[in-house]
Amino acid sequence: MTPMSRSKPIKIELVSDPMYLCGARELVSSIAHRVGFGDMECSKIALALDEAMCNIIRHGYNKATDRPIWLTIYPQQPDETTYGGIEIIIEDEAKQVDPSTICGRDLADIKPGGLGVHIMREVMDQVVFEKRNGTGMRLKMSKSAPRPDEAPRIGQRSSGSNPAQARIS
Amino acid sequence: MTPMSRSKPIKIELVSDPMYLCGARELVSSIAHRVGFGDMECSKIALALDEAMCNIIRHGYNKATDRPIWLTIYPQQPDETTYGGIEIIIEDEAKQVDPSTICGRDLADIKPGGLGVHIMREVMDQVVFEKRNGTGMRLKMSKSAPRPDEAPRIGQRSSGSNPAQARIS
């Protein structure tokens, strides 16, 4: 995603209370819708955001409901040279952990929990955790929208899993 | 609303695009729900916010979709001494107008438009427009939640319009 074609970001400062999850999901979902994602994809992107925020509340802030979380959402409108897409940055002041320790459990070993990170990685194209300077963590997630009205990108042509992508205009 | 009993505010910086109305409504609605408003009241508070944002987009920014709007929402949890409630501050960088010129049309004269300001005043307890220092406008709206499980406030006892308020615990 090139910074040049980004639209203005939407910024939200909220607190680590699960009551805000729904509003945050609706906001990111309406943005995703606008930059070209279908209903199902919007719902999945909202899910990835929700999982990220839940993890901050649970693991980062130990369920305290009054600590800050900052969301920055960059919508990227499609144009001649790029697919549309969305980039989401989530920051906190919670305890810093080594990004390499943030990973999900073996999916074959079914038990409650351990799914959030898997879901984020499955849904988004890119998921990067890092320590912020000073305090807290930063998570960047991004995803490009498909362009069903154009030729598919090289390498996706033969997958056949998405009939819309196989159509050539 | 005393500043002391306010919870931390939620802050949102977005742009003047109608696509964000839905997310903003959901966010304010979930906050209103949490501080003690019923479903119908939450929907009306979301409506007041929506009307305020629409007016900024239409009148303030002349329908430009890339100009900033800042929302600050103060949830006020109910406690022993206060009703719960919500305060919403909406700021922009749009053209400054004399606050006294912002008013709705005569409701008896039915025609499309001219309802937004009426709706805000009908729904919220307080609606105050002012010029910001330098550029843009600021709108403060607030509303206290009823406490159906307590004696009604003096002066509301005889209104009889709200059965919940007439109940004395």
Next chain:
Amino acid sequence: MAAASDNDFVRTESPETGVVILVPTADIDMSRSPILRSAIKSELKPGLDRMIIDLGEVQYMDSSGLATLVEAMRIAKSHAVPLHLVSMTTKVRAIFEIARLDAFFSIKDSRQEALDC
């Protein structure tokens, strides 16, 4: 939870000749009113026996939606086409009441009531 896609936001039905029912399928706000408006404009023609706007799937409407419906009512009157709003949810009815528009429109509980009247 995602908004219904804007393309299929207004469903058009015609249960009998001369009757058109428009069914908006999500919140009607400033971002969707123009879609409802153009659906009304393309269907509300002189000679139509009856137009019904079924609001049963609408949980939320702002003043841009009200303005669109006020305009529709004016066009309907000028074309002498009866226009009825049906199946309003309680939240949407509350908005009509706040705007004192509940008496301006013909509001019916159900499609059937609007077809029979």
Next chain:
Amino acid sequence: MAAASDNDFVRTESPETGVVILVPTADIDMSRSPILRSAIKSELKPGLDRMIIDLGEVQYMDSSGLATLVEAMRIAKSHAVPLHLVSMTTKVRAIFEIARLDAFFSIKDSRQEALDC
């Protein structure tokens, strides 16, 4: 558009003796999973013939909802009570697929199918 009130978030039905149907009526996320969890815990007792969780009104679920259902499945197995999930919307089914949990549960298209099996 406002969330359903949390008090009536889970509806409980019992169409016949020994059968309990739980119907969550809104999005299941971290703020509502605990309510579903306690409804399950209070209804899922040894001796029950069958529990059905009807997800037809749920458009969204996150991993806290999945965890709650995985836990319910374990309790059901330990009590030897058949537990079926029915009427999943496509979006919720997609979440089960992402988490590779679609094979772990007994997922049926309708209540009737879960009652007959």
